[in-house]
Amino acid sequence: VTGQKPSVGRIVHYVSYGTPGGEYPSVCRAAIITEVGQFEPGSHEEHRAAEVGLCVLNPEGIFLNRGVRQDELPPPDRIVAGERSEHRGGTWHWPERT
Numbered sequence: 112v113t114g115q116k117p118s119v120g121r122i123v124h125y126v127s128y129g130t131p132g133g134e135y136p137s138v139c140r141a142a143i144i145t146e147v148g149q150f151e152p153g154s155h156e157e158h159r160a161a162e163v164g165l166c167v168l169n170p171e172g173i174f175l176n177r178g179v180r181q182d183e184l185p186p187p188d189r190i191v192a193g194e195r196s197e198h199r200g201g202t203w204h205w206p207e208r209t
């Protein structure tokens with residue numbers, strides 16, 4: 112879902128960090144956008160425009176995070192063999208359509 116701009120109050124997914132051994136996989140958590148970076152187009156910080164602050168709603172507790180990067184994947188039918196098919200931990204994305 113490209114073209115959507117993050118804004119305060121939208122609900123997105125935050126990807127938790129899994130444990131390196133795989134005991135806990137990284138999973139999507141609901142998160143509310145608390146702030147959106149204001150970066151001038153053309154400025155050297157423009158690439159940070161998709162960074163947001165999040166209030167992450169974990170089942171075990173809420174935590175607040177700032178400067179979280181967006182990490183979108185291609186749609187499932189467009190993922191090429193060998194390409195990454197999972198979101199990186201510590202990033203956000205628009206909720207998948209189910």
Ligand SMILES: [Zn+2]
Nearest residue numbers: 124139206207
């Ligand atoms: Zn997700």
